[in-house]
Amino acid sequence: MIVKALASLLLCAGLCQAAQAREYRYSDAHLHYVDFFQESEGMPALIAAMDAAGVEQSMISGIPVAKKWHEDEPKRPRYYAGDDADAYWYSATDVYVAAALGQLPAEQRKRFHPFLSGFNPVDKNAANHIERMLDLNPGLWQGIGEVFTRHDDLTALTSGDTPRANNEAMTRIYHLAAERDLPVLLHSNITSKRERNPLYLAEIEEPLRNHPHTRFIWAHAGSSMEIHRHQTQMDFLLPVLTRLLEDYPNLYIDLSWSMLEPYLLDEQGVPRKAWLALVEKHPERFMLGSDVVGKFSSLGEQMHGFKPFLDALPEAVARKVARDNFLAVLPKIR
Numbered sequence: 001m002i003v004k005a006l007a008s009l010l011l012c013a014g015l016c017q018a019a020q021a022r023e024y025r026y027s028d029a030h031l032h033y034v035d036f037f038q039e040s041e042g043m044p045a046l047i048a049a050m051d052a053a054g055v056e057q058s059m060i061s062g063i064p065v066a067k068k069w070h071e072d073e074p075k076r077p078r079y080y081a082g083d084d085a086d087a088y089w090y091s092a093t094d095v096y097v098a099a100a101l102g103q104l105p106a107e108q109r110k111r112f113h114p115f116l117s118g119f120n121p122v123d124k125n126a127a128n129h130i131e132r133m134l135d136l137n138p139g140l141w142q143g144i145g146e147v148f149t150r151h152d153d154l155t156a157l158t159s160g161d162t163p164r165a166n167n168e169a170m171t172r173i174y175h176l177a178a179e180r181d182l183p184v185l186l187h188s189n190i191t192s193k194r195e196r197n198p199l200y201l202a203e204i205e206e207p208l209r210n211h212p213h214t215r216f217i218w219a220h221a222g223s224s225m226e227i228h229r230h231q232t233q234m235d236f237l238l239p240v241l242t243r244l245l246e247d248y249p250n251l252y253i254d255l256s257w258s259m260l261e262p263y264l265l266d267e268q269g270v271p272r273k274a275w276l277a278l279v280e281k282h283p284e285r286f287m288l289g290s291d292v293v294g295k296f297s298s299l300g301e302q303m304h305g306f307k308p309f310l311d312a313l314p315e316a317v318a319r320k321v322a323r324d325n326f327l328a329v330l331p332k333i334r
Contacts, residue, residue: 022311024319026303028058029326030146030185030219030256030289033097036067036080038090040294043100047108053300055290057327059185060101061115062093063293064148065158080154087158091118091129098137113330115143115185121163127172134180142330144177145185146219150200152189152226164188166206174211181331183215185254190222190237193230198222198240208248215329217252217287225258233262238274245282252329255321256289257302264309271312283317287326 028050034040050058069076070085077083094116101109116133119126134141148154149165164170165188177184186207191199200222208216221241223234244251255264264275279286290302310318 022315022318024054024307024310024322026053026055026288027323027326028055028290028299028303029217029287030254030291031058031060031299032063032146032291032293033060033100034062034093035294036063036065036087037294038063038066038093038096040096040100041296043104046296046299047111049296049299050111053303055299055303056323057111057113059115059143059289059326060097060112061117061146061185062090062097064089064093064117064119064121064146065154066090066093080157081152084157087154089118089120089158089160094118094133098140101140113142114140115145116141117145117147120160120169121147121149121173122161122167122169124169124172126169127176130173130176141182143183143185143217144173145183145187145217147173147184147186149187150189150203151187152193152224165203170207171210174207174214177215178211178213181333183217183252183329183331185217185219187219188222189224189227190240191227191234193227196231196234196236198236201240205244205248208244208251212248212250215250215252216248217254217329219254219289220256220258220291221253221263223258223263228258228262237263238278242278245278245285251285252325253286254289255286255306256291257305258291260305260309264306269308271309276309276312279313279321280317283320284325284328286321287329288322 065087067077067080067087068085073083073085080087097114101112101114116130119129149163155162165186188204190201191197204218204222223237264272266272288303288306290299292299292302310322
């Protein structure tokens with residue numbers, strides 16, 4: 001009995017040591033070059049942060065809204081939720097991204113995969129605008145998003161109608177994305193801050209069902225830090241996600257920072273077995289994102305925060321999640 005227990009301990013120690021020895025190279029599937037004021041630390045800071053964090057390649061996008069500094073506010077807000085002033089749809093964000101990439105040498109430019117985001121998702125003209133932008137810079141844009149639909153308090157602050165992932169304007173965009181072989185990164189909260197049920201699930205599930213030829217990357221799997229502040233953890237998220245991944249092969253999950261806790265890791269930082277099992281069952285459907293916004297010093301902290309979860313996966317699966325799955329969802333021909 002003692003020999004058996006000792007053997008088990010040695011095996012466990014060996015596995016732990018092997019996991020600790022892993023070094024990952026990352027693809028960042030969710031990164032914003034600018035913040036909500038359309039400002040950025042710039043490409044040199046971003047590239048330095050990527051190099052330090054072991055991020056070989058990265059999605060890069062702007063922010064589709066700009067936060068207003070209202071006439072009545074004596075102090076400029078630091079974030080979109082800093083005061084009650086509006087945010088408004090801002091198309092020039094894509095111009096900033098394109099200009100920043102255009103200044104890079106070719107070898108550095110290849111590390112970035114720009115997604116086009118500067119459009120109003122409740123405007124049925126948006127698909128026409130996206131098509132013009134794609135034609136203006138042939139081969140530049142490799143995806144659409146992050147599209148802001150249901151998005152915590154930002155939805156209430158943004159001027160105009162409430163954006164939904166299943167409205168007619170977005171339907172036109174999904175058709176265009178399928179025609180151009182572009183993935184769509186979509187922020188669509190699964191519920192509100194107070195409803196303990198998947199209140200807005202239909203808004204993401206309807207496009208998944210109606211557009212089987214469009215590849216959807218669901219940002220944070222419908223979660224957000226604001227929802228967590230009010231609900232701590234959504235018990236229904238795992239079963240809903242399990243069903244959606246079974247039913248819709250065009251669904252991919254962006255495991256950005258709001259997914260790490262309380263979902264992937266428990267209060268002690270130990271990976272949750274149910275989430276490990278889900279990722280192992282769908283090893284090509286999950287990817288990692290830092291979701292940094294205009295400032296890049298925390299990029300390494302965000303990406304390396306997933307290491308305990310990755311180490312608990314089979315090594316081949318972990319490397320897919322860390323790097324390969326995001327690259328696989330990009331257009332086949334650039």
